[in-house]
Amino acid sequence: MSILQVTDLKKYYGTEPNITKALDGISLSIDEGEFVAIVGTSGSGKSTLLNMMGGLDIPTSGNVKVRGKELSGLKDEQLTIFRRHNIGFIFQNYNLVPVLNVYENIVLPIELDGDTVDKSFMDDVVRLLVLGDKLDNMPNNLSGGQQQRVAIARALVSKPAIILADEPTGNLDSKTSSDVLGLLKVTSNQFKQTLVMITHNNEVAQLADRIIRIEDGRISEQGV
């Protein structure tokens, strides 16, 4: 069942004749529980696509549907709340809140919603990501790999419809990279979590169920 549908998505910057077509008519569909890698070179438009899918950016035309809900119809505040419930982000540079400890960072999206934390789910996530003894630590006391594991936990814990990961291992060495990616795959499998990952690294992309290639704002290879 499709959980995310992108239809003829376009994002243009500037005006004629100096127009930049970051995305030029992209359509794709992602099923529930699928692990998709979007691969492209720098400037191909893959980050723009990810931002559109996460409701962070507004397309010039076309639409994005998450769980059947069209994002273009939502106002800024509604979009934020929609994101809180349906999208989990993992960034290249972790983006943890420096003044919150590990535990607080992980539960932040739930707390923002005023919800209570699903204790047993939380414990599972923490155990899988081997963060059990780090919960009281502050982010700046953690290594890059540990910080990214916290970011993964944060994305998982609110059980979003879809996790969007933007070059999650871009800042990590290759050993840590494969550890983190391994954990990312294991956890998304375990929790049947839909995962869309952006990378320029083909090797990393091989981990995914499906690879979508983007070149100059268009899909060049859709995968199976």
Next chain:
Amino acid sequence: MNDILFGNNNRPVIKKLSNRYFKANRSRNVIAIIAIVLTTILFTTIFTLGSGLIDTVHDQNIRKAGGDGQAVLNYISDNIYEDIQGSPLIDRIAYTKAVSYRLKNSGLEKWRSDLWYMDDTALEFARYQPTAGHRPEAENEIIADTRTLEALGIPAKIGETVSLAYDVKGVEYTTDFVLCGFWETDSLSNIGRLIVSKAFVDRHSDILSYTYPADNDYSGVVTAYIMFHGKGDVEAKLHQILSDTGYTCDTMGGSPKDDNYVIARVSPAYQSNVLSGNPAMLFSGIVGILLIIVTGYLIIYNIFQISVIQDIQSYGQLKTLGTTKQQIKKLINKQVLKLSFISIPIGLLIGFIIGCALMPFLMNGTIYTADAGIKVTVNPAIFIGSATFAFFTVFVSVRKPAKIAGAVSAIEAVRYTENSVGAFNKRKMKKKKGEHGAKIYQMALANLGRNRKRTTLVIMSMALSMILFNTVFTLSDGFDINKYVEKFVNTDFVISTADYFQFRFEVSGIDLSDSFVDAVRQNENFEDGGRLYTSRLLEESFSTDNKAFGGYNTDENGNPLIDLYGADDFLLNDMEVIEGRIDMEALKSGKYILLSVECDDDGSIIENTDVHVGDTVRINHIIMDGLSSKTEESYDFTIMAKVRTNENTTTTRNTGTTRFYLPTENFLPLCDNSHLVSFPFNVKSNTVSEMEEFLDHYVNGIEPNMDFTSKETYIDSFHDLTSLIVTIGGALSIIIGFIGIANFVNSVLTSIITRRKEFAMLQSIGMTGKQLKQMLSYEGLYYAVGTILVSTILGIISSLVIVKGISNGIWFFTYHFVMYPMLAVYPFLLILTILLPTILYRQTAKVSIVERLRQN
């Protein structure tokens, strides 16, 4: 320029870098300019007030002294003048000669005016230059001040006839003069002048001979005002001149008995520096300057600290490229210099204007007056001084941030973010226990902890203005109107002659009339009052053989003269007993006497007599004849009590002599010729204005020689004083308050700017704009709470320690602990600190999340 040792000239590149950094930091520049301008305003205001105070006091002292001149020789003869005038030390000397001190024209009872001759220099020194007409030349020409003409009922018009009746050495003359000029009466002067020509004085030199030592008559005496060459000790020069010409004066150890004695003194205007002569003023000035330095430091340091930290990565990069520590410091100092060059002149200008505007309030709080005109010269010292202090504050404040920028390690600077202070020290953030989750208010609190130093600085700088504000009100609140007024007049009204109120009781020819006293007594609002009697020094006096009562005047046997008063029960009952006890019945037996002790302003006794209750004093009755005296009968009294008396109700308002009091009935028989001095009285409650109206009417219509004073007059002057404190202190706390707010805005703004990316991330994971603003408002709230806590604690301490300490030195101060000014400001503080961050956030939130996320 190429340097052999260092090889190259890198000045241009440092200049270029400095300029680029300067341009890149626009918002910092704006806030830094505001901060430096405000700091400079504070300095300039203080300096303008200080300099204006010195100038005005100097100017008013000159006017009060009756004219300029560093030294004055009084009551001298033409011969002495001739001897002295040639001295090479003298730059200019003014010559004046008294013609008559006793003008008989009606209209001059309440406005005293004297008849003089003054040479051109003297007219200039005294500022008696006619604003209309010319100086008197012909024998019948005269000039006068406008108020004198008004009192005489003569229109201020050239060519009017001025018909004067005057007394010279006991002989009355009448002369018709022609008015050839006049000038506006100085509001400070309490006597008027009529000035005749040299021709007149020369013509009548026979009757204007110098007889002062023999008959104490002023007619014919010469007064000389001297300006010396150059600066330096005026008194030393005066002594030099006198000793060169064979004369002596008091300060040279001479005595009136010496043949070569002259009355010579240094003019009060040149006597001492106003500030050094007024330690309280000097102290408040120094405290004010220190306070400004601290305030300025708190904000300017904070601004540059923040700015350096924001730019730290680029400073790190510069270091990797080989920029030295010194060069980076120079880079920052150049920017600071540029900011100072923009801000300080603006601050100087605004500060000067504010200072000039506040000047009248300051003057009204002193014994000098603003109504008489304020003199604030555009003294370069004001600007040089303020600019120096402002520069000093600025450079002290940026020293540390510049050092931080210079000391940054190239590698660590790149990794530096605000939270990990790692670039400068290795302190890691401690673990934070607990899994209570991430509540917005907790995040806000944690955010303030990111840069504790900055938070502290902002809180301190806001608290400072609160504390100052509270102090100002504690001071003005503590001024005790009752204590203040009591010191001046302790009865509702005092009536006496017009002369008495002009401090001329001794030379007045009239006494308070019984008719006036009776009229008051019969008034329905009158409650109770009492008469005060004494003798006049020129007719008779009293002395005591007890040398403990030292005095300037002595009788022929060298016994000090004293003031002996007879007072009604109403006045005696009002006297405050310091030692002993008043037993009215015993006092009236005639064996006892009351001794009044001298007190200073705060009422503490200046113990100068080694005489105690129970001691016997012998009082001699002296008959005066000119300057010679003759002792008549003597009486022995036992001192029953030492009392504290009120200068303005129970004396002749002349000072310097020991005072004794007897009941009226005991005093009158001792005197050949007693005089009624005054009649202090109280009215029934709430009838002060009715009585005032009655008295006003009486002294203007029925007995123009009489006059009165009331408590109300002093109540008004008290309000002037409290409004001084509130206005000047309030103005300063408002400016310091602005600095505190600017500091807060700067901190919040930069913290928002540096966290733009973090906010975008928070929004990307689902924090709404509302929640973000909520978090920022909490941060503001914590600043406010911190400020409230600090200002309350430090405010209480400063109130109890500093204000209480200062107030102990102010005699009319009753210390109360006061908190309400701070409490009144707190709500505004809360509103401001809660609203400002969200308003500031709105400015930055215009950029989309994606763009903010991309920023590095």
